[in-house]
Amino acid sequence: xxxxxxxxxxxxxxxxxxxxxxxxxxxxxxxxxxxxxxxxxxxxxxxxxxxxxxxxxxxxxxxxxxxxxxxxxxxxxxxxxxxxxxxxxxxxxxxxxxxxxxxxxxxxxxxxxxxxxxxxxxxxxxxxxxxxxxxxxxxxxxxxxxxxxxxxxxxxxxxxxxx
Amino acid sequence: xxxxxxxxxxxxxxxxxxxxxxxxxxxxxxxxxxxxxxxxxxxxxxxxxxxxxxxxxxxxxxxxxxxxxxxxxxxxxxxxxxxxxxxxxxxxxxxxxxxxxxxxxxxxxxxxxxxxxxxxxxxxxxxxxxxxxxxxxxxxxxxxxxxxxxxxxxxxxxxxxxxxxxx
Numbered sequence: 218x219x220x221x222x223x224x225x226x227x228x229x230x231x232x233x234x235x236x237x238x239x240x241x242x243x244x245x246x247x248x249x250x251x252x253x254x255x256x257x258x259x260x261x262x263x264x265x266x267x268x269x270x271x272x273x274x275x276x277x278x279x280x281x282x283x284x285x286x287x288x289x290x291x292x293x294x295x296x297x298x299x300x301x302x303x304x305x306x307x308x309x310x311x312x313x314x315x316x317x318x319x320x321x322x323x324x325x326x327x328x329x330x331x332x333x334x335x336x337x338x339x340x341x342x343x344x345x346x347x348x349x350x351x352x353x354x355x356x357x358x359x360x361x362x363x364x365x366x367x368x369x370x371x372x373x374x375x376x377x378x379x380x
Numbered sequence: 381x382x383x384x385x386x387x388x389x390x391x392x393x394x395x396x397x398x399x400x401x402x403x404x405x406x407x408x409x410x411x412x413x414x415x416x417x418x419x420x421x422x423x424x425x426x427x428x429x430x431x432x433x434x435x436x437x438x439x440x441x442x443x444x445x446x447x448x449x450x451x452x453x454x455x456x457x458x459x460x461x462x463x464x465x466x467x468x469x470x471x472x473x474x475x476x477x478x479x480x481x482x483x484x485x486x487x488x489x490x491x492x493x494x495x496x497x498x499x500x501x502x503x504x505x506x507x508x509x510x511x512x513x514x515x516x517x518x519x520x521x522x523x524x525x526x527x528x529x530x531x532x533x534x535x536x537x538x539x540x541x542x543x544x545x546x547x
Contacts (some may be wrong), residue, residue, distance in 0.1 A: 227535070230528040238521055304525075313532045314539075354415060355522075357407065358471070362529065365480040369532070372481075372539040379546050 228308045235304045242297070278342050285339040292332035299325040314369035322366055326359030406475045413468075445509050452505035455498055463495035481536035489533060493526030 303321040307313050333353040340348045470488040474480055500519035507515050 227528055227531045230524060230531065234521060234524045234528065237524065241516070241518065241521065307528060307532070313535060351415065361474065365474075365536075366532075368480060369536045369539065372536065372543050375543050375546065376539050379542065 227313055232304075232308045235301065235308065238300065238304070282339060282342045285335045285342065288335040289332055289339060292328040292335065295328040296325055296332065299328065312373050314366060314373040316367075316370060319363050319366035319370060322359055323363035326356040326363060329353065329356030329359065332356075402475045406471075449506060449509045452502040452509075456502035456506065459495040459498040459502065463492060463499065466492045466495060479540050481533055481540040483534070483537060486530045486533035486537060489526050489530035493523040493530060496520070496523030496526065 299321045303318055303325065306315060306318040306321060310318075330353045333350060333356065336352075337347065337349050340346060466488055470485060470492060473482070473485050473488065477485070496519045500517060500523065503519075504514065504516060507513060
């Protein structure tokens with residue numbers, strides 16, 4: 218009975234989080250659109266007028282910045298997808314302890330670490346300054362949580378076999 | 381015979397996982413301390429502030445918005461400090477206990493989630509009063525997820541109890 222109550226609470230909060238996250242992403246994308254459009258138009262006009270966009274950056278910077286940007290975007294997309302998978306997984310199943318949820322948390326943690334590392338490298342290339350945020354630590358903690366969820370999966374299996 | 385083998389393998393799995401959880405929690409704990417120390421050092425090195433969200437209060441003419449701003453600011457300071465202490469305690473507990481599913485860890489997670497939500501609300505109020513703009517970050521979301529995790533840990537506590545009683 219207690220576990221059922223908890224499970225329904227977990228599901229409700231996960232559903233609220235999913236709705237909130239989707240609303241947040243949509244609003245952020247909507248707010249970003251005019252700036253992105255203006256930036257694209259400015260860049261295109263500057264290119265057509267023959268203006269230089271950057272002051273002759275070194276070749277190694279260009280070669281490093283491009284894969285960094287790709288890795289950053291990929292890690293961000295994986296983080297969002299894994300976050301949604303985690304919340305959907307928690308809001309649907311009979312128990313929060315499943316392999317799927319544990320894997321989603323692990324993916325989220327690893328992609329946050331990758332995102333932070335590539336972001337730090339990207340900032341170093343573009344500004345020549347070192348800026349490290351707290352996301353890598355959040356990633357590490359999430360990785361620990363994924364192991365806790367795996368532990369919980371073992372317990373859940375034991376409990377299901379006992380009952 | 382096969383059942384006992386399976387039980388043995390599962391308990392081995394649990395031990396391995398507990399060891400890994402403890403190791404990663406300890407690494408995170410050390411990293412958190414180092415990060416906090418570096419931030420404190422950075423605070424006194426006169427780094428450039430990118431955007432000014434401070435409210436310049438006229439001491440002779442204090443308005444209700446100034447009081448709300450001050451209350452929100454104090455709430456942010458309190459929740460950030462309390463959040464750091466709670467995170468520290470949480471990682472310490474995770475690194476020490478035999479099992480991650482305890483009431484204490486669940487309560488610490490719930491508190492951490494609450495502090496994150498308070499920080500976010502306080503920040504929104506401060507920025508709105510000082511700059512008349514609404515800026516929402518993802519702290520509220522992290523807080524909500526942590527609250528969900530605290531409930532999962534409470535659920536896990538019951539499973540752990542059942543498992544301990546069975547063995």
